[in-house]
Amino acid sequence: MNDEKPDMRTLIAEVSLALFEKRGFTETSVQDICDELGVTKGTFYYYFASKEALLMDIHEQYIVTLLEEQGKILADADLTYREKVRAIMYMLIRDIEKRGARGRVFFREMRHLNDERKAKIVPLRNQFRLNIEQMVREGVVAGAFRYTTNPKLAAFALLGIANWSYQWFHPDGELSDQEVADAFAAMLLEGIEPASRDR
Amino acid sequence: MNDEKPDMRTLIAEVSLALFEKRGFTETSVQDICDELGVTKGTFYYYFASKEALLMDIHEQYIVTLLEEQGKILADADLTYREKVRAIMYMLIRDIEKRGARGRVFFREMRHLNDERKAKIVPLRNQFRLNIEQMVREGVVAGAFRYTTNPKLAAFALLGIANWSYQWFHPDGELSDQEVADAFAAMLLEGIEPASRDR
């Protein structure tokens, strides 16, 4: 639908993303990016003020999209708390397929942003986590989660499980994203021990 | 006790580790390392064949130590399966305090090893995961874990929770390493939902 205008700016961003994922930000030179596109550095610097500005673009786009998607899930009044946990887990695992490269670059290359730029991204990333934390907190009050649950740690656990998948999960493997997300959600919700003996 | 000989090789490795953690491998030049020590590059290359050889040293030392420690836990016949899960979780969280910089550099900078060197490290890292997987598998057979548990995914979940802590956990925060590890182990073993209703 919208592939009519392969405008150069978007093209540069896409190619860069792929190269950043494969080789890393520092190891990818502006020249590499230009070679891949068959243009020269003049073109690159016509569209981007610096290599870092390009990286910032990628980061901003990614985290903003992610926050929007999360917002829809958490605001959905039809979902129970356990369904929200499952939905967020699925959203993150599925994200590996949908925006895999973006995610990996996001986690790995953020430190190459200067302090000012990082100060714009980090709060957004934290907000994503705090939203989950808040959801768990409400779930505890509502009795959907154990009263002993530490919402902060639960949020970190969920993020840890999901984000670590970037290291190993390939969507074309033996398990689908849905199956992996379901299994992870079940572990976090119900644990891996057999149902209650005497707790 | 053994701080009599601050031999230069060890010194270089220590300083490098700190710089690699702070700035990253590529962003730390050999000159930076030398400046920090007040020596020249000749000295560096007298002790290390290359910058990458130094990185390999750090990686090898880290993963081997980790595997040894894990081996002791998994081989301990006095521990139940749930205690093994708790012990490994604690070992990994505690590791952040003990060898935090080493861990962070390990996760982040491995890709800068050449193929040959990576081929030595990756199997060791995989072995660490496979050992956990095997333990879970045995636990399932023994009835200590749900028969529905996917050992592979359970191992990834455990590693995800623990390793993600490298991103946020500070040993001097409000929670101790033991408390965090206990909470994480409890979530994975028992889940965050209230005890069984009808499952």
Added chain:
DNA sequence: TCCTGTGTACTGACCGGTTGGTATGTTACG
């Protein structure tokens, strides 16, 4: 006790190559 040989630990100058970035064209098109 002095002289001489030798290995260790290190210096400082230097190399070819690459980097992000810039200043200055040139071209095509409305």
Added chain:
DNA sequence: CGTAACATACCAACCGGTCAGTACACAGGA
């Protein structure tokens, strides 16, 4: 003719790595 969209040529800084040379500790022989 002017402006948007590029190309070309170049720069200073920095990179990992090399190498000839040297200060010095120490051993052994006369």
